[in-house]
Amino acid sequence: MIIVTGGAGFIGSNLVHALNDTGHDDILIVDDLTDARKHLNLSGARFTDYMDKDELPSRFASLGKVDAVFHQGACAVTTEQDGRYMMRVNYTYSRDLLHQCLGTKVPFIYASSAAVYGHGSTPFTEAPAHEKPLNVYGFSKLTFDQHVRALLAKAESPVTGLRYFNVYxxxxxxxxxxxxxxxxxxxxxxxxxxxxxxxxxxxxxRDFIHVDDIAAVNLHFLRRPLSGIYNCGTGVxxxxxxxxxxxxxxxxxxxxxxxxxxxxxxxxxxxFTCSDNSRLLATGYNAQFLSLEAxxxxxxxxxxxxx
CATH class of the missing domain: 3.90.25.10 (UDP-galactose 4-epimerase, domain 1)
Structure with missing residues (x-):
């Protein structure tokens, strides 16, 4: 079984459809359907179960065999000013879910963000010296990245962070x-x-990237589990x-x-944003990104x- 958190949201639902296209149907959708409109994103998708997001951390151990976790769920409202809410959803929840996966050898692939880079006065490379978020959304994503960095050396399962640029x-x-x-x-x-x-x-x-390319990068790391934090933009x-x-x-x-x-x-x-894809390309990812016009x-x- 593959778990997709935020599976009824924008990127998560596109990832579910991409998983279906590659033969994966045993999928657990995890989300918060307070906004019921999101169910329309899963029209035509194939999956085996649904769970509210608040249930997952406590029930993870009882789910049986899990092949991978795609953690796409988050508060993505970049103008949100309630910092406690933002940190609870984007950091604490992510941390608790990650620790359920550690030691299980289940790949954990999660959504980070180019918001960690701020104004972009330095190169967009995955290094602490270049990370200066402008809002609490970017800060919440960076805080989880920092937590991941601190445990990568001893993690028994692959943990992959993908810093999405401007997705459409x-x-x-x-x-x-x-x-x-x-x-x-x-x-x-x-x-x-x-x-x-x-x-x-x-x-x-900005570095504008089509959601189909985002899904393709996620599937690359499903096929080739690797630990680390990688930019995910077109490089243009x-x-x-x-x-x-x-x-x-x-x-x-x-x-x-x-x-x-x-x-x-x-x-x-x-x-200004522009992804430096050097680390991503070094993993063997070689698909062509859609041009802006296409x-x-x-x-x-x-x-x-x-x-």
Whole structure:
């Protein structure tokens, strides 16, 4: 059995579908369905069981044979200001679940984040000197990374952290304000509104990665369990202006309107990210990442197809 926490969420549900595509059906979905809309992300997916997230740590030992744990569940609201809540969900829960796996030789593959790097004034490499998160979300992810680093040398089972950069793609309809710019632009166009970008977006550059590539990297470490923390981006930084124009090119008649960035957001806004994939590539990962244009076209086609 494979466990996927956050299995009804954005990245988790895409991972479940990718596991199905590679012949894995014995999957335990772990999530919190307080937001019932998330169940739609699992439409057509094959899995054998579901468990609320609060049950898993105490019941893990009684589950029987577990082949791998993909820990994708988290509070991903980067603007969340309740630090105690953020640390309880992203750090304490992750720590407790990890310690259930240690010593079992069950691979533990978890979602970290490029938010640990902050403003990006130093290279985006997996080293403490370059890690300066701007918000408590990034801090919660970095704190768990630090905990993992402290025990890797003596861990009996593989523990793999993947630092996701700017992920976009299908199955994010439930995310509200945290949905990707692409989703918001397509939604605006459907309402007859212009596509909105922050002023100066040609200067804001991010490493945008399609969720299919995220799933592929996760499956790579299922096939080849290795301990360590690895960046997970395309290795190419593109501007939000590039992104907006790529979306505009897929939507006939779409126009772009620039708006001012709220001051509250600007203080914790990453204006540049670019993954250094040296460590990932050294593990033997050699699949080609989708280009921004190809990924946007694929996603917009999915968003605009008739139901």
């Amino acid at each position: 793609g299908p199955r994010e309809n439930h995310k509200g304000d945290m949905a990707s710019v692409i989703f918001k632009m397509v939604d605006a166009h459907a309402r007859g509104e212009p596509l909105k970008l922050f002023s100066g977006s040609e200067r804001f550059r 930084a593109r501007s939000f202006r590039d992104l907006g124009e790529a979306v505009q090119g897929q939507l006939p008649g779409a126009t772009i309107k620039e708006i001012e960035m709220p001051p509250s957001l600007e203080r914790q806004y990453q204006k 990924g946007v076209a694929k996603y917009v086609a999915k968003l605009t197809q008739p139901n």
